[in-house]
Amino acid sequence: MKNILSIDGWYFRVFSKLANLILLNLIFVVSILPIVTTGISIIALINSLQELKEDGSLSALKVFTAHFKNNLTKGLVLLVIEVAGFSIPGVLIFLSLKHVPLLSTLIMILFSFLLLLLVVFPFVYALNNYSVKEAFFQTVAFVTVKIAYAIAIFIIPIAIIFFSLKYQIIFLFLIGISLIFYIQLYFINKAGVLSES
Template sequence: MRFLDYNSSFITLMNKLADLVLLNILFIVGCLPIFTIGASLSALYYVSLKLSSNSCSSIMKSFFKSFIENFKQASIIQLLIMSVYSILVAIYLFLSASEFELKNIFIIAFIIIAILLFFIIVYIFPLISRFHNSIAVCIKNAFIISITNLKYTLLIVIIYVLPFSIMFQFPKYILVILTAMIIFGFSVISYMCSFIFSKIFNKYITDN
């Protein structure tokens, strides 16, 4: 039957889905020691970017290659992010419990800073997986790219947030969504976003 032909669209789709399931498992396993989440995210996007350009020959080999190569840098950035967010949460709790005239202005400023930091997080690990730069340059580039490509940044944020928004808006689907995330969710999200990242990154490569 034609749809069972190795070069058919159906078989190609099934092969891609199998790749994404394997990638999702590798990502989750890589995140199990909490301090390796950054390295696992970098490896996830390294493979996803390759899959989006049909240049990935081995999911497992590519994942661990990136995981090992970017472990130190990604782990330091993860630690920095966790530290900054911990400080922001502490400040927010302090402001929420305080009563002073400019409280609302400080809370708005806090929210803006938190959003900008999230924009940086959106790009920082894909950038680590794609380019070799110092941590300071990675952070600077992530910030600049997120702002100069704001419409793409917002689209990526929507893709990231949508499954969790549905989960909290419709609690009866929590088990279904969590199951999907465990099986293929993270890799599908990164794969979808990789087409956007590739478009953005290629523009800067061309410009340089």
């Protein structure tokens, strides 16, 4: 019993990680309230989760705040890329369905590939010192070579959001968002595509 409750025991590690996920989730939810900071918050959350994974004794609030301050420009660029990446193909699909239904199938296939890119891109861009162009090419390489990982990374948010909507929406606001990013980060690390930053 003494070993279980020690600082090195599994009990402390599990609940420490859980507390960090909850705290990061709450900070993230508050930080995206001004919509403009969404990209910055995503990068800060990804980097914080990576750093806390390596050293769980750090303060989640300090780590998140530091990454938030250091990634203002990068976060705004990410927001523009993600909004454009989701909206432009969406408009094209809508217009093609309305005017050229035959073309809509091809656009939907391309959009499916683009969705995988849009889900993986924030991780590649946040965790590496890449320019947007380099991050894009690394993301395309990841999605084409490690397609199983990319699909898993895409399915994780859908599954957790579905679970939250079906059972308790509060789960999403309490821990769900940071849990999504934490599991996705696990697959990104397992795929071995991150360079040493």
